[in-house]
Amino acid sequence: MNKIQTRTVSVCLSPALLPSYNLEESIVVVIDIFRASSSICYGIHNGADAIIPVLTVDDCKKYSSSDFLLAAERNGAIVEGFAFGNSPFSYTEEKVRGRTIVLTTTNGTRSIQLSKTKQAKKVLIGSFLNISALSHWLMDQQHSVVLLCAGWKENFSLEDTLFAGAVVEKLKESFIVNDDAAHAAYDLYTLAKGDIAEYLKKSSHSERLEKLNIEADIEFCLQLDVVDSIPVLENDRLVKLG
Structure with missing residues (x-):
């Protein structure tokens, strides 16, 4: 007899909507494609011991007297005085292997902290790089999944929603999809998947990054299956899922 499927996959289109979700029995996947979740996946895969996500620049500065790499991004740019921000090219093996990074970003690290506060079963990091x-x-797994789009300052973002739709496509035969946002994300991904990079040229975040002359970051973050590592939050640190 086939087991009755009870697991659901849902999409939270913005951290502002997270209070509507009961996460205690769900796995949360935090999505910030441009660029925090992509860089975290790449850094963990390249041998970083851990990445500590913090909310504010001041929180990050508290680690300055210890042997940590400090990374801070605001509005797409590296915060003055820090080693690097959230470009994936800062998270190469020669830069991060064996190191612990303390990271604060405009959107992604806040979404991670919110998921922890809501007592999610597990908090994972997703990107096209490890999809x-x-x-x-x-x-x-035997738990429901909530795909949390970090967005941009709590607003909807195309790139995060497209990724959520891509995950829904992969899970829809094994999970119940009865969430309107999940259906919308999947339909949007179906529309865009023939050429995601071209579709995302209209996105506001792409325009912001292009103005900073970091189009190479966009191209990198849209690559499929570059890594097979999955970052997971354990206590206050993101580490490689064992």
Whole structure:
């Protein structure tokens, strides 16, 4: 007899909507494609011991007297006085292997902290870079999944929603999809997946990054399955899921 499917996959289109979700029995996947979640996935895969997400620049500065790499981004740019921000090119193996990074970003790290506050079963980090490894792992779990789009200052973002739709596509045969936002994200991804990079040229975040002359970051973050590592939040640190 086939087991009745009770797991659901939902999409939260903005952190502002997170209070509407009961996360205690759900796995949350935090999504900030441009660029925090992509850089975190890349850094953990490249051997960073851990990445500590913090809310504010001042929180990050508290670690300055210790042997940490400090990374701070606001409005797409590196905060003055910090080693680097959230470009994936800062998270290469030669820069991060064996190191612990303290990271604050405009959107992504706040979403991670909110998920922890809501006592999610687990908090994972998702990106196009690890989408297959992430989706396969989720399919093997017995918990519902909430895909949390970090957005831009609590507003809807195309790139995060497209990724959520791509994950829904991979999970929809194994999970119940009865969430309007999940259906919308999936439909949007279906519309865009023929050429995601071209579709996202209209996104506001792409325009912001292009003005900073970091189009290469956009191209990098839209690559599929570059890594097979999944960052997971353990206590206050993101580490590689064992």
